[in-house]
Amino acid sequence: MKVPFIDILRYENNFYDTVSEKTAALLKNGHFVGGPIVAEFESSLKNYTKTEFALGCANGTDAIQVALRAAGVEKNDKVIIPDMTFWATFEAVVNVGAVPYTIDVSKETLHLTASAVKEAIEKFNPKAAILVHLYGWACPETLEIRKLCEEKGVILIEDCAQAIGVKINNQSLLTSALVATTSFYPAKVLGASGDAGGIFTTSSQIAQTSQKLINHGRTSHYEHGYIGWNSRLGAYEANFLNESLKHLDARLESRRVVTQQYRDRINNPKLKFISPASNVWENGYLSVALMTPETRPAFIEYLKKHDIGYGTVYPGAMSEQPGATAHLGGKISHGNADWIAKSVINLPCFAYMSQAEIDFVIDTVNKF
Numbered sequence: 404m405k406v407p408f409i410d411i412l413r414y415e416n417n418f419y420d421t422v423s424e425k426t427a428a429l430l431k432n433g434h435f436v437g438g439p440i441v442a443e444f445e446s447s448l449k450n451y452t453k454t455e456f457a458l459g460c461a462n463g464t465d466a467i468q469v470a471l472r473a474a475g476v477e478k479n480d481k482v483i484i485p486d487m488t489f490w491a492t493f494e495a496v497v498n499v500g501a502v503p504y505t506i507d508v509s510k511e512t513l514h515l516t517a518s519a520v521k522e523a524i525e526k527f528n529p530k531a532a533i534l535v536h537l538y539g540w541a542c543p544e545t546l547e548i549r550k551l552c553e554e555k556g557v558i559l560i561e562d563c564a565q566a567i568g569v570k571i572n573n574q575s576l577l578t579s580a581l582v583a584t585t586s587f588y589p590a591k592v593l594g595a596s597g598d599a600g601g602i603f604t605t606s607s608q609i610a611q612t613s614q615k616l617i618n619h620g621r622t623s624h625y626e627h628g629y630i631g632w633n634s635r636l637g638a639y640e641a642n643f644l645n646e647s648l649k650h651l652d653a654r655l656e657s658r659r660v661v662t663q664q665y666r667d668r669i670n671n672p673k674l675k676f677i678s679p680a681s682n683v684w685e686n687g688y689l690s691v692a693l694m695t696p697e698t699r700p701a702f703i704e705y706l707k708k709h710d711i712g713y714g715t716v717y718p719g720a721m722s723e724q725p726g727a728t729a730h731l732g733g734k735i736s737h738g739n740a741d742w743i744a745k746s747v748i749n750l751p752c753f754a755y756m757s758q759a760e761i762d763f764v765i766d767t768v769n770k771f
């Protein structure tokens with residue numbers, strides 16, 4: 404049996420036909436940019452995520468840039484970010500002219516801690532911080548970090564590219580974030596059929612400014628109050644996302660079954676599965692295990708031999724990337740991000756993975 408790391412084409416029975424019909428309707432009515440489909444998606448997204456304002460944009464990297472700019476981050480401002488994230492978090496800070504400072508993450512939760520953020524605020528005096536929620540989990544100390552940033556006057560932006568559908572303390576993670584962003588890249592839990600992203604906020608000022616930045620800084624059709632750019636969400640993506648959102652709960656549930664079975668049934672001591680914290684309800688984006696850096700290469704070869712896909716999300720710390728040197732303002736490192744990068748392994752996980760596929764992965768991994 405061959406089990407891919409991810410299969411994004413496991414649609415529900417009627418999904419392909421419904422999307423195709425609605426795509427054909429778009430071709431006939433010409434509402435290619437903006438229009439009712441985009442408005443419908445933004446409204447459904449707001450309801451699903453239980454947020455005050457939800458906006459679509461072109462991709463998850465733009466979403467962070469829009470959020471930084473709309474929240475008031477300007478040229479040369481310092482922004483602290485976790486050393487373990489996807490490169491887009493680092494890039495977005497540099498692209499808005501600000502300076503990234505990386506902070507180490509915890510070896511236990513793999514996320515930032517409130518004490519690490521406090522230390523970084525005291526050391527670097529940043530204008531903003533980006534809290535990244537990885538693996539389909541939430542940072543367990545989110546509420547403490549939100550409170551800390553508010554007290555210290557640090558703008559907090561949350562990169563939720565991997566966290567749609569995640570709950571913390573029984574509430575949607577996005578509900579109380581000052582400003583959060585997401586990615587609808589096809590491999591995300593809510594994926595488009597191309598690139599797309601989203602911005603969520605509790606602030607009407609941030610929502611209004613974001614809306615303008617996304618659309619050439621427009622204050623009216625031919626009046627431009629800001630230097631924005633074109634980061635509009637296209638109608639084809641909104642159409643695909645609209646239909647996907649209707650199935651999202653079922654898709655997330657089927658993913659959670661996979662991550663839970665791996666944790667419950669893989670008993671190979673060479674792998675240590677990490678669970679989200681007890682106050683976090685995951686969306687099943689990724690299964691996360693750690694193994695010694697010495698064992699991982701042989702395990703990867705073993706998975707390849709048995710036709711099982713795998714991931715190493717992410718294989719390098721941000722501050723260690725070749726592109727970081729010219730831009731990094733400073734860092735606090737205890738070597739944790741680096742160690743996680745060398746130790747992490749992700750097994751196949753996607754919506755509607757069959758029980759036979761799950762069993763095959765578990766049996767094979769247990770025999771390593």
Ligand SMILES: Cc1ncc(COP(=O)(O)O)c(C=O)c1O
Binds near residue numbers: 489492586
């Ligand atoms: C944590 C994180 N931030 C940002 C992004 C960027 O999103 P996009 O690829 O849609 O620009 C991603 C997606 O890959 C991500 O995983």
